[in-house]
Amino acid sequence: MTSPRPDSPASPTTRRTFLGTAGQMAAVAGSLATVAHGAEPAQDKPPAVQPGGSDEIRVALIGCGGRGAGAAADALSVTAAPMKMYAMCDIFPQNIETRHKALVEQFKDKVDVPNERKFLGFEAYKQAMDALRPGDIAILTTPPAFRAPMFRYAIEKGLNVFMEKPIAVDGPSARRIIELSALADAKNLKVGVGLMARHNSARQELFQQLRDGAAGDIITLRGYRMQPAVQGWDLFPGPPKDMTELQWQVKRFHCFLWASGGIFSDYYIHHIDEACWMKDAWPVKAEANGGRQMRAKIDDQNFDNYSVEYTFADGTKFFYFGRTIPKAESKFGLFGHGSKHAFRISSTGHHPARSAIFKGQEIDDKNTVWTADKSETQPYRQEWIDLVDAVVKNTPYNEAIRGAQASLVTAMGRFAAHTGQAVTYDEMLNCPDDLTAGVESLTDSSPPPLLANADGTYPVPYPGKYKFEYRD
Numbered sequence: 001m002t003s004p005r006p007d008s009p010a011s012p013t014t015r016r017t018f019l020g021t022a023g024q025m026a027a028v029a030g031s032l033a034t035v036a037h038g039a040e041p042a043q044d045k046p047p048a049v050q051p052g053g054s055d056e057i058r059v060a061l062i063g064c065g066g067r068g069a070g071a072a073a074d075a076l077s078v079t080a081a082p083m084k085m086y087a088m089c090d091i092f093p094q095n096i097e098t099r100h101k102a103l104v105e106q107f108k109d110k111v112d113v114p115n116e117r118k119f120l121g122f123e124a125y126k127q128a129m130d131a132l133r134p135g136d137i138a139i140l141t142t143p144p145a146f147r148a149p150m151f152r153y154a155i156e157k158g159l160n161v162f163m164e165k166p167i168a169v170d171g172p173s174a175r176r177i178i179e180l181s182a183l184a185d186a187k188n189l190k191v192g193v194g195l196m197a198r199h200n201s202a203r204q205e206l207f208q209q210l211r212d213g214a215a216g217d218i219i220t221l222r223g224y225r226m227q228p229a230v231q232g233w234d235l236f237p238g239p240p241k242d243m244t245e246l247q248w249q250v251k252r253f254h255c256f257l258w259a260s261g262g263i264f265s266d267y268y269i270h271h272i273d274e275a276c277w278m279k280d281a282w283p284v285k286a287e288a289n290g291g292r293q294m295r296a297k298i299d300d301q302n303f304d305n306y307s308v309e310y311t312f313a314d315g316t317k318f319f320y321f322g323r324t325i326p327k328a329e330s331k332f333g334l335f336g337h338g339s340k341h342a343f344r345i346s347s348t349g350h351h352p353a354r355s356a357i358f359k360g361q362e363i364d365d366k367n368t369v370w371t372a373d374k375s376e377t378q379p380y381r382q383e384w385i386d387l388v389d390a391v392v393k394n395t396p397y398n399e400a401i402r403g404a405q406a407s408l409v410t411a412m413g414r415f416a417a418h419t420g421q422a423v424t425y426d427e428m429l430n431c432p433d434d435l436t437a438g439v440e441s442l443t444d445s446s447p448p449p450l451l452a453n454a455d456g457t458y459p460v461p462y463p464g465k466y467k468f469e470y471r472d
């Protein structure tokens, strides 16, 4: 995967005081320069960090929600090493209990989480990671806002990491992850990022076909995720009585840009990452439209429709359309057009992808000239097989920079729509608006990073009005 601007300068904010030693600083500066210049990060190979004293790999689940349950099941299903769920953490006790019960039912003695290794609260992730040994795996499946501080602590503890997408919501958080990635490499830690489509064999076969010129030069990519919203977007009447405003914003994380990057980052990152993977480049620019038709008593920070035009360095375009309006047509898929043939990257859902190449420019199964092997790998399982394989065999494995770039490029589309301004890759990377500033210090009694207006509404994006998405 290459960066779009071989001449682009490294970020001016390469120096972060928390990074400590001069050697670490050098590694970090090197990493940012590498990202800007498009090469893969250098992979020194210090000795593997072996889980202390046994073959067993222990995992801690930090964020016991829907995806956390899925990732835990995928982790415990790996057979290359004895896997054990060893600690669990959340900000809501019932989430820990629900997931713990389900995991015990499914995996029995692969789950060893007594009450003293169930940890509660915003700072509890540290205790969950403290319960592991160097070389074990921390699973980060909270909302994305917390990725960077949790990744940082995992690196300090010598833990391998699996973290769900998006892993950053804006320029500053992407820079943090890129910087931390170098520290993970310096410690020879393995890092998986939940952009699972990269681990699907059908898409991998298509990627190779495209490199071999099977569709000709790629001219246009286009993608759609248009479906009713998964949850309602009306924030009225605000937090329930038994929840703090912070807990509530975290629970409704799709509604708040600081917590998740909104539905744009959370939903659309998969397709955006897949398209850029197939193009084998990141776009240099995003221009976008978007708006909100469905008004609420208290609007959240999302638009309900987005149309983005990404431009790659060679002029190739990638058009992306997202919509969450009920009763409008649902459409989900990702397609490309080459100078010889059209191709389908994925359709209907994340799995199966049904990747194929078609005669001419019409995407239609009757025109198929090539199709990927239909026994394609299940990507959520495969990403765990690949991560544990790297841990066991001590092979280089770090998806953090690629994940940060995918997160950043996704944020470009959202930022362009919300501001009504074109934004370049370098502008987004260096954008000073820090949506997750201070999340590392949140406690159960903290006010949320986004405060409501006096009338109970929240600041929302308004194209043309602000320098950044909803503020100057």
Ligand SMILES: NC(=O)c1ccc[n+]([C@@H]2O[C@H](COP(=O)([O-])OP(=O)(O)OC[C@H]3O[C@@H](n4cnc5c(N)ncnc54)[C@H](O)[C@@H]3O)[C@@H](O)[C@H]2O)c1
Pocket: 062, 063, 064, 065, 066, 067, 068, 089, 090, 091, 092, 095, 121, 122, 125, 141, 142, 143, 144, 146, 164, 165, 166, 194, 195, 196, 250, 251, 266
């Ligand atoms: N790869 C995929 O296809 C996929 C699918 C779904 C979700 N995800 C990602 O997984 C992440 C979680 O999504 P979800 O749908 O499981 O949400 P969720 O709300 O079901 O789960 C999040 C959990 O994290 C807990 N939590 C929040 N902040 C915490 C903190 N600071 N410390 C500890 N626990 C905390 C919440 O209480 C909740 O139990 C998101 O980043 C989302 O984008 C990925």
